[in-house]
Every structure is written in C-alpha cells, then in structure tokens.
Amino acid sequence: MQLNIFTVLIFALFAEGHSLKCYQCTGLLGPCEKKETTCPSGDAVCASQMTVQFNGAASTNIPIKSCLEPKMCFDGSVNYGIIRTTTTTQCCNTDLCNSRDVSDSSSNNLNGKQCYYCEKDSCFNKLSCLGSEDHCIKTKVNSESLSVTIKGCASKSMCDAASQMSQVYADVSCCEGNLCNSAKSITQNLLILLSGPFLSYITFH
Structure with a gap:
C-alpha cells in the first residue's frame, strides 16, 4: 500500500513539472522545417497555424508551428485594403501533436x-x-x-x-x-x- 502511494506521488510530481514539447518552425522563406522545442510555460499548447498574406492579386502562404498561450488560439483576418492577412490556427495539448499543417479556412465573401x-x-x-x-x-x-x-x-x-x-x-x-x-x-x-x-x-x- 505504501509503495502504491509513493508511486502516485512520484507521478503527480512528474506531471506537475512536465513541460509540453511542440514542433516549431516558420515557413517565411520556404518549407516549414520542424524542430522540437520545449514550451517555457506550463499552460502553453502546441499550435499549427496557416497565415495567408494577400497583396493585390498575389498571395503568400506562411505555415507556422509553435508553443502558444491558449488564448491566442484563434482564426481571423485583418484587412487594410491593398494588404489583407488571414490566420487559421489549430491547437492541441499533447507532446508534438502539431505535426500536421493547417489549411486556410478563411472566407473571401x-x-x-x-x-x-x-x-x-x-x-x-x-x-x-x-x-x-x-x-x-x-x-x-x-x-x-x-x-x-x-x-x-x-x-x-x-x-x-x-x-x-x-x-x-x-x-x-x-x-x-x-x-x-x-x-x-x-x-x-x-x-x-x-x-x-x-x-x-x-x-x-
């Protein structure tokens, strides 16, 4: 019985101190080459994001993977006329769960x-x-x-x-x-x- 209690306490201490591992990269100049990183904050989540920048008729897709605060997991766009930027984000809370790329889900209507x-x-x-x-x-x-x-x-x-x-x-x-x-x-x-x-x-x- 004492061994079981000791095991539970060790597990609880480990879980409390465990930091999430996520893939991190920014595809500004090419493919998003993933590297593993340990999130600095205990409440961080893993994020996979697709940012699309529209400049007139041209558009550029920028995939991003990172640790992120949960409150920053959102979709949306900002439009300054000639320049418009849309963001689609998916967040998860297990190690290296942000391996997949995200597709742009914004509307142009x-x-x-x-x-x-x-x-x-x-x-x-x-x-x-x-x-x-x-x-x-x-x-x-x-x-x-x-x-x-x-x-x-x-x-x-x-x-x-x-x-x-x-x-x-x-x-x-x-x-x-x-x-x-x-x-x-x-x-x-x-x-x-x-x-x-x-x-x-x-x-x-």
Missing part, C-alpha cells in the same frame, strides 16, 4: 460591412469587409519622428489580440458600426500585418 481605409494621402476610402471581418480597426503608431495611422476591417479575434499588444507596439482601437473608424487625412501610411497572433511591422508606403 463580402459580408455587407464597410470601414474606412487609408491609401496614399487619404483615409476617406471605403473598404468592403470580407468573411469574419465584423469590426473596423484603427491603428496609430508613434515614433520619435513620425506618427502614422492606418485603418481597415478586422475580425473581433484579431482586435482582441492586437489590443493586448497595443501598449507595447501601437494604439489599436476597434468598433462595430459601419464606417465607425472615422475618415481623416494622413501624410503617410504604415502597413502593419497580423501574422497569426503576432504583430509584424513591415514597411513604410
């Missing part, structure tokens, strides 16, 4: 919503939102020499993820009504893409 977006020197342009883009988004980035605002359509999940990072990277706000992100002229645009759950600052336009 018009959903009837409109938001303002910025192009060249004007933010008076109207954008028809697609798929799950049920919010209008406005992002303001401040630096020492430049203050930049960009606008468009976004899924609620993308708004929630961006707002969690907004104090570090930018001032992000979302709203639900048609054209609720207001029209305002600007002098320059900054293209900001949501790559899965991460904000990537790409380039000045």
Whole structure:
C-alpha cells in the first residue's frame, strides 16, 4: 500500500513539472522545417497555424508551428485594403501533436460591412469587409519622428489580440458600426500585418 502511494506521488510530481514539447518552425522563406522545442510555460499548447498574406492579386502562404498561450488560439483576418492577412490556427495539448499543417479556412465573401481605409494621402476610402471581418480597426503608431495611422476591417479575434499588444507596439482601437473608424487625412501610411497572433511591422508606403 505504501509503495502504491509513493508511486502516485512520484507521478503527480512528474506531471506537475512536465513541460509540453511542440514542433516549431516558420515557413517565411520556404518549407516549414520542424524542430522540437520545449514550451517555457506550463499552460502553453502546441499550435499549427496557416497565415495567408494577400497583396493585390498575389498571395503568400506562411505555415507556422509553435508553443502558444491558449488564448491566442484563434482564426481571423485583418484587412487594410491593398494588404489583407488571414490566420487559421489549430491547437492541441499533447507532446508534438502539431505535426500536421493547417489549411486556410478563411472566407473571401463580402459580408455587407464597410470601414474606412487609408491609401496614399487619404483615409476617406471605403473598404468592403470580407468573411469574419465584423469590426473596423484603427491603428496609430508613434515614433520619435513620425506618427502614422492606418485603418481597415478586422475580425473581433484579431482586435482582441492586437489590443493586448497595443501598449507595447501601437494604439489599436476597434468598433462595430459601419464606417465607425472615422475618415481623416494622413501624410503617410504604415502597413502593419497580423501574422497569426503576432504583430509584424513591415514597411513604410
């Protein structure tokens, strides 16, 4: 009986200290070559993600595998007019369970919503939102020499993820009504893409 209790205690201690192992890779420049990694957080899950970046008629698929916080396991898209990024994510909680790639499940169908977006020197342009883009988004980035605002359509999940990072990277706000992100002229645009759950600052336009 004492041996059984000892065995149970050892198992419990091992399970408490066990860190999840996941595949990790980013297919930015080619195939996603998987490597094993141990998640730093005890509550992390394994994620397999497909990010698709649309630039006009061209599109680029970016597979990503990683450890991820459970709250970051979501699907969605953000659309700044010329640039649109969609994300499809599948999460699991056993070792190396994210081996399979994920297919893009986003919709390109018009959903009837409109938001303002910025192009060249004007933010008076109207954008028809697609798929799950049920919010209008406005992002303001401040630096020492430049203050930049960009606008468009976004899924609620993308708004929630961006707002969690907004104090570090930018001032992000979302709203639900048609054209609720207001029209305002600007002098320059900054293209900001949501790559899965991460904000990537790409380039000045």
